[in-house]
Amino acid sequence: MKATPAADTTTSYAVSPGQVRQAMLVEPGRLEVREVTLPHPGPGELLVHVECAMTCGTDLKAYRRGHPMWRLPAAFGHEFAGVVAEIGSGVENFRPGDAIMAAPTAPCGGCFYCGRGQENLCSQAMEKMVLGAYADYLLVGAHVVARNAFHKPADLPFEEAALLEPLSCVVHAQEIARPEPSDTVLIIGAGPFGLLHMLALRALGVHEVIVAGRGEQRLQWAQQLGADHVVDVGQSGAEEAIARSNGGFGPDLVIECTGQVGGWADAFDRVRRGGRVVFFGGCPLNTTLALDTRRMHYDNLTLLSPFHFRPRDVKRAFDMLCSRKLGAGRIVNGHLPLSQLTEVFAMLERGAVLKCAVIP
Ligand SMILES: [Zn+2]
Ligand SMILES: [Zn+2]
Numbered sequence: 001m002k003a004t005p006a007a008d009t010t011t012s013y014a015v016s017p018g019q020v021r022q023a024m025l026v027e028p029g030r031l032e033v034r035e036v037t038l039p040h041p042g043p044g045e046l047l048v049h050v051e052c053a054m055t056c057g058t059d060l061k062a063y064r065r066g067h068p069m070w071r072l073p074a075a076f077g078h079e080f081a082g083v084v085a086e087i088g089s090g091v092e093n094f095r096p097g098d099a100i101m102a103a104p105t106a107p108c109g110g111c112f113y114c115g116r117g118q119e120n121l122c123s124q125a126m127e128k129m130v131l132g133a134y135a136d137y138l139l140v141g142a143h144v145v146a147r148n149a150f151h152k153p154a155d156l157p158f159e160e161a162a163l164l165e166p167l168s169c170v171v172h173a174q175e176i177a178r179p180e181p182s183d184t185v186l187i188i189g190a191g192p193f194g195l196l197h198m199l200a201l202r203a204l205g206v207h208e209v210i211v212a213g214r215g216e217q218r219l220q221w222a223q224q225l226g227a228d229h230v231v232d233v234g235q236s237g238a239e240e241a242i243a244r245s246n247g248g249f250g251p252d253l254v255i256e257c258t259g260q261v262g263g264w265a266d267a268f269d270r271v272r273r274g275g276r277v278v279f280f281g282g283c284p285l286n287t288t289l290a291l292d293t294r295r296m297h298y299d300n301l302t303l304l305s306p307f308h309f310r311p312r313d314v315k316r317a318f319d320m321l322c323s324r325k326l327g328a329g330r331i332v333n334g335h336l337p338l339s340q341l342t343e344v345f346a347m348l349e350r351g352a353v354l355k356c357a358v359i360p
Pocket of ligand 2: 112
């Protein structure tokens with residue numbers, strides 16, 4: 001195995017015969033594109049030629065501080081779409097040459113949680129996550145092939161198909177939050193997840209969507225993608241502007257997408273009496289949130305904290321992408337080759353892109 005020098009951010013990258021490229025997160029802040037031997041699929045597995053891998057907030061977090069579930073160095077990247085290169089024994093629903101899209105996880109179907117329809121909590125989902133999408137080829141595990149992989153329609157671009165996983169998270173959260181068309185919804189956080197929530201709410205015909213976030217560029221993107229109002233939380237008057245919404249009652253539903261305790265506290269404070277809060281963004285480990293019990297009880301708040309997704313959410317996200325109603329591909333505003341992965345993460349760090357398509 002030979003490491004690519006970090007300085008190699010040019011496009012052409014010669015790979016030795018029989019070797020393919022695989023990006024590894026070696027340690028926090030350090031990525032390497034390595035040459036590895038082309039893998040072959042085992043029973044039930046697929047070998048997929050990656051056409052597009054997509055950056056994700058989870059990747060950025062792992063890049064910054066590692067990941068509690070991944071032992072480094074780890075093959076990196078989990079949002080993808082591609083073309084089947086080889087099938088393992090027993091695979092019947094896919095053939096070489098098929099364009100596919102898949103979630104990187106799938107539940108076992110047999111555990112306590114799966115038996116109660118809470119497949120999002122199945123331990124297998126996280127433990128057997130498909131990793132390594134920033135690569136020429138990716139092995140997709142039999143559990144995913146069996147439950148969460150789909151044929152990509154020809155008219156759906158690969159980069160939009162690669163949004164299946166984040167959209168599945170959004171679908172699951174909204175399924176639990178049940179937004180109504182008459183709702184005024186506040187989204188806290190103008191990153192890719194916040195804006196994906198916004199597009200899904202727009203597709204549902206939700207009356208008013210407000211996006212609160214930081215940074216002129218992000219808020220400008222939120223506006224361009226269809227927010228009714230944007231609020232810069234770094235400016236004075238932000239709180240008042242939100243309180244004036246919905247005829248002065250405040251938002252019916254608040255979706256927190258920053259994954260910061262401050263954002264969670266804001267979500268709790270901004271929702272109207274009788275409203276719902278969705279704590280969508282997971283916070284750093286060992287953080288706590290103190291709640292005003294009077295407000296919680298007498299203001300009749302509903303607090304929801306959806307995590308991950310179930311196969312039925314993936315199916316719904318797939319149908320939404322296929323219908324093309326969402327225009328989800330609009331949140332992808334960067335495209336770079338795999339050889340420039342280091343630059344991709346530098347751009348994410350700078351907030352210069354929402355989602356960046358990484359093309360092998
Ligand atoms: Zn993701
Ligand atoms: Zn299970």
